[in-house]
Amino acid sequence: xxxxxxxxxxxxxxxxxxxxxxxxxxxxxxxxxxxxxxxxxxxxxxxxxxxxxxxxxxxxxxxxxxxxxxxxxxxxxxx
Numbered sequence: 001x002x003x004x005x006x007x008x009x010x011x012x013x014x015x016x017x018x019x020x021x022x023x024x025x026x027x028x029x030x031x032x033x034x035x036x037x038x039x040x041x042x043x044x045x046x047x048x049x050x051x052x053x054x055x056x057x058x059x060x061x062x063x064x065x066x067x068x069x070x071x072x073x074x075x076x077x078x079x
Contacts (some may be wrong), residue, residue, distance in 0.1 A: 020079040025069035027076065033062050 040055035 017079070019077050021075040022078050023070070024072070024074040024076050025066055027078075028062075028066055028069055033059065033066060036062060 036055055036059045040052055040059060043049075043052040043055060
């Protein structure tokens with residue numbers, strides 16, 4: 001049995017990567033609301049209720065803005 005012959009065909013370049021999009025509301029949630037919620041939960045765990053109340057009010061205001069952004073359905077390119 002002989003050796004198999006290797007085929008040497010030309011490789012085609014890959015097509016450019018298609019752009020990825022996400023909702024502006026999702027990005028807002030991960031950058032603004034999620035850190036506030038984490039800080040709120042930490043202050044509640046430490047029984048620091050005055051600070052927790054401030055975080056809670058900030059979360060409420062941020063969620064109002066988040067609902068507005070969800071309704072607009074603006075897309076932003078991430079890649």
